[in-house]
Amino acid sequence: MSTTPIVDLACPVLLTSHDTVLLGHGSGGKLSNDLVRDVFVPAFGSTELARLDDQAVVHVNESRIAITTDSYVVRPLFFPGGDIGSLAVHGTVNDLAVGGATPLYLTAAFILEEGLAMDVLRRVVCSMSEAARKAGVRVVAGDTKVVERGKADSLFINTTGIGTVASEIDLSAARARPGDKVLLSGPIGEHGITILAQREGLEFESVIESDSAPLHTLCADMLRAAPGIQCMRDLTRGGLSSAIHEIAAQSRVGVELEERAIPVREEVRGACEMLGLDPLYVANEGKLIAIVAPESASAVLSAMRKHHLARRAEIVGTVTDAHRGLVTMRTLLGTSRVVDMLAGDQLPRIC
């Protein structure tokens, strides 16, 4: 007779300190991490999921397959530099690419609100198709659901991406070691500020565009340049700060950033100052960070700067064994401070 351990009788989802889902649970900050750690990982229990990377790498027969999935709920649907369709392709391609995968196939599921203009849907789908063609991936399966007016905001997209990973590649957020360098592919905060400006009708002297772009060729160039890349992350919700924190936590290391080295476009800096936001936490859709062994850092950096999506790449920090799990920053004045992970979204300040 087999005995079943009592713990298996209940769904192993921890009680959280929140009795309802808050918007902050979708911010990419601490609340999002809590949700994943306390609800999803214990419930599903797979080792691939528990690695908390942007993609899972699984073995099918002799091949290594990377899988990722992502949902897009951006408002407005069209914004300078892109739209929800191209964003869905780029975001999914990037989640595969930063795992060292070659993106091959996408699925596309649409949740449409009753009353959505057919012309809007056509424009989104055409843009998605064009983005997929340019990125060299094929959309091979899909699904459509229509919900009553008011039950969705115009149009939501979910995509799943599949790619292959070469046998010699082994990237993981748990591989950062003291002494490794942090490389950033370019100026931060452009996507988040573009969306905020559109949403709130804010106008600036010069146009800020989303940086939405597929990063797979950049990732491939980097991986070819030198063997010492430990891990890569694309910067999305929660910005540079969230991505670095995830790596610091997974690898149980500290990270010290160099404020002077982090590129931020003047327009983005100005908009952030006006709104009381910190560019470190603002979303991006076409930037990545890489943790690179010190001896490979300059080779990877020069490969990045040769790629058109990373001309302004910089080494922005170092992995340390001090204050494990914390991210700090050497400020412009030479002092040192903690870069915290936000609980929820950044909120515009009162004054």
Place this chain on the structure above:
Amino acid sequence: MEICGGQTHTILRYGLDELLPPAIELVHGPGCPVCVTPAEIIDKAIAIALLPGVILASYGDMLRVPGSKSDLFRAKARGADVRIAYSPVEALKIAHANPHRRVVFLAIGFETTAPANAIAAWQAKREQLANFSMLTSHVLVPPAIRALLRSPQNRVQGFIAPGHVCTVMGLREYGKLASEFAIPIVVGGFEPVDLLEAILMLVKQLEAGKACVENQYVRSVAYEGNLPAQEILKEVFEVADQKWRGIGAIEQSGLQFRPEYAAYDANRVFDLESIEVAEPAECISAMILQGLKRPTDCTAFGVRCTPERPLGAPMVSAEGACAAYYHYRRHVTPDLAEV
């Protein structure tokens, strides 16, 4: 002591205190408007937001501020229509667009934000807008400085006055304080170099045995201040006693609607019972906001009191002193350096 929370934030963010010689100690004042808003006001805002037919709008950072039991984000998750507004005029637009709903703007802040709130009430009155009101909690800087200086425990030897408040209100009140209490006051800006220059100006006054008001933030502050803004404040509000979260009541340190504007005062429109909320016994915020203790002197700091679960005012918003230490100094705080 710097008064403004924005200045506290800059000091900790750039570690300005680390750069100064040990003879200069910086202590942090009560100037984070979000922090000093009484928990009772947040409780009232939540109660109003949960009433049927109400839209409650406020500045983004007010939505996460905990009252005695909950915050506006949680009220929103429970079904309340809570919206982020960038200005009170935006709340007026919401009222125009929703004539069958009652729109309430939660209006808090120092003299900096009060004129914009006054304009919204003035405009609503002019348009006879019947579905708009404001729940206000306005605080004034000079009465708070006076209360600090009158305290027998005071150890502040110079003040950095808040640049934005002085842009609106001018320097007159601060000149009176400097001569009444023989204390140097320098109006400072918000960039690291602004604050370093303001500190230098204070030190020079102290070394010369002077006590007057000086203006470091000349690119923004004029002696008279912004006269039209002061006019609209006087038109809509009158000075009243005010409770400060973490400090207590300070005489004549707030603004309330004049009787002519009673129709726009959410306190009267909604006839809410006033609830007294006690401050947690372990919290030493009153000592911190007077510069008598540092955030890291508190036994609850970073353990039982964090930005997610603040016990008291200075941990409530990112610009409060305790939150600034928590956000920027954990790597050098014993017991909190390893997480």
